[in-house]
Amino acid sequence: MAKKAICIGINDYPGTYNDLSGCVNDADDWATLFKADYGFDSVTQLKDSQATMSAMKAALEGLVTGAGADDVIVFTYSGHGTWVPDGAEDPDEMDNRDEALCAYDGLVLDDEIRGIIAKLTPGARLTVISDSCFSGGVTRAALRRGNEAVARGLMPSEAPKPRYMPPEDDTLALQSLRLPVRRRIFYPESGMSEILITGCNALEYSYDAHINGRWNGAMSAHALQIIRTDTGMSYLDFHKQLRRFLPSSQYNQRPQLEGPTAMKFRPLFS
Secondary structure (H helix, E strand, C coil): CCCCEEECCCCCCCCCCCCEEEEEEEEHHHHHHHHEEEEEECEEEEEEEEEEEEEHHHHHHHHHHCCCCCCCCEEEEEEEEEEEECCCCCCCCCCCEEEEEECCCEEEEEEHHHHHHEEEEEEEEEEEECCCCCCCCCCCCHHHHHHHHHHHCHHHHHCEEECCCCCHHHHHHHHHHCCCCCCCCCCCCHHHCCCECCCCCCCCCCCEECCCEEEEEEEHHHHHHHHHHCCCHHHHHHHHHHHCCCCCCCCCCCCEEEHHHHHHHCECCC
């Protein structure tokens, strides 16, 4: 049984005025956990300019297609999340938007990720961890964080920041709020071939957070702390403990655990 992981962290988003601070730390911390606590054979990291669209998709595809039955593989992403209008030819989102991960040089759509994961060998065990935003509401919240910091008695430089990249077109952003809700073509959890752990639900922000003097994702920081107390816990037990920390008064985000029920009872990363 092989154990391999890809850990991606992007702080630097050139030309956007929307850089982050904790994503590279997340990638480093997850990589250390997999190697030191779970004995992974291979952990590859893509950070900042290394994490292009093509590199991210190639890394995920190599991880998925190279996995044999009973192999354990993990893909982690920390960075901005965003959305684009759902494709008219293949409408599948209830809010008319496709979720996307923000690579260093563009977007990787959820449809592209699903297409790659569909190539997973039966019996291979894939966990996807996404500490990013998939917000369907306010599109400029990051610009208010200085005022929020003052209200909470924090220095503006230490204020939580949403890991959300607004669409470039403000008109498009406003128009999306008026789009009619369609009937979603659901992807039932029972049909998933992977476990998915997210920092928030599809209508929330995941926050870049200054915790114990260091920047991380709020979800990643708490998740890593929990896992290190018991590396043999199940996904379900892990998620229950994580939800004791989040949402909180500072970080209004609800981490999600999705996947087949039987897989949720398995020990983490096994």
